[in-house]
Amino acid sequence: EAGVAQSPRYKIIEKRQSVAFWCNPISGHATLYWYQQILGQGPKLLIQFQNNGVVDDSQLPKDRFSAERLKGVDSTLKIQPAKLEDSAVYLCASSLQMTYYNEQFFGPGTRLTVL
Amino acid sequence: TQLLEQSPQFLSIQEGENLTVYCNSSSVFSSLQWYRQEPGEGPVLLVTVVTGGEVKKLKRLTFQFGDARKDSSLHITAAQPGDTGLYLCAGAGGTSYGKLTFGQGTILTVHP
Numbered sequence: 001e002a003g004v005a006q007s008p009r010y011k012i013i014e015k016r017q018s019v020a021f022w023c024n025p026i027s028g029h030a031t032l033y034w035y036q037q038i039l040g041q042g043p044k045l046l047i048q049f050q051n052n053g054v055v056d057d058s059q060l061p062k063d064r065f066s067a068e069r070l071k072g073v074d075s076t077l078k079i080q081p082a083k084l085e086d087s088a089v090y091l092c093a094s095s096l097q098m099t100y101y102n103e104q105f106f107g108p109g110t111r112l113t114v115l
Numbered sequence: 116t117q118l119l120e121q122s123p124q125f126l127s128i129q130e131g132e133n134l135t136v137y138c139n140s141s142s143v144f145s146s147l148q149w150y151r152q153e154p155g156e157g158p159v160l161l162v163t164v165v166t167g168g169e170v171k172k173l174k175r176l177t178f179q180f181g182d183a184r185k186d187s188s189l190h191i192t193a194a195q196p197g198d199t200g201l202y203l204c205a206g207a208g209g210t211s212y213g214k215l216t217f218g219q220g221t222i223l224t225v226h227p
Contacts, residue, residue: 004157010199025135031196033215040215040220041219041220042119042121042203042205042218042220043158043217043218044213044217048214055214056214090155091158092127093157102217103148103160103163104159104160105160106158106159108155108156108157109155109156109157110210111155114149
């Protein structure tokens with residue numbers, strides 16, 4: 001079974017530029033998550049999708065971050081414009097369903113450096 | 116807001132030693148998960164505990180969920196260099212159904 005795919009793996013941009021990340025979840029997984037992980041910290045949830053609908057985006061900085069999951073499969077996360085503090089690893093995860101035991105499978109992440 | 120606090124934040128030990136990592140919260144969780152993350156990779160699920168007082172063993176790793184479902188511990192017996200990595204606890208359910216709240220992680224280094 002193929003895992004969660006993410007691209008690119010690394011991205012370096014200057015502040016105020018735009019960037020987009022792509023995620024392809026495990027086939028059949030209805031729930032998709034985007035996390036931000038700053039070096040030395042645990043992942044912080046940015047947005048959670050159930051199929052193509054948003055379940056939770058309470059911690060997404062909506063003035064600069066946006067995400068979509070068209071057709072309930074692939075997802076993209078965009079930052080526009082980027083700030084220095086956005087430097088982090090952006091992780092995508094998926095789970096079969098939204099349950100209380102909620103086992104999530106993570107992709108390798110995209111490491112973003114904002115200069 | 117549900118928070119999970121892990122301790123210690125860093126752990127550096129010699130091969131063969133035992134260690135315990137703690138994960139504490141003031142909130143009740145429906146389940147508690149432990150993940151291990153290696154550099155350049157995403158977290159990988161080790162175990163899920165769902166019942167208060169539950170103990171699960173995975174080879175040299177023992178996981179326990181507190182009776183009140185607010186805390187958990189991970190104990191590693193006879194640590195090996197291959198155990199090196201970032202260990203994360205994550206709580207699910209409670210007031211945030213379907214969402215995981217992660218602790219800040221414990222960086223474990225096992226020296227040969």
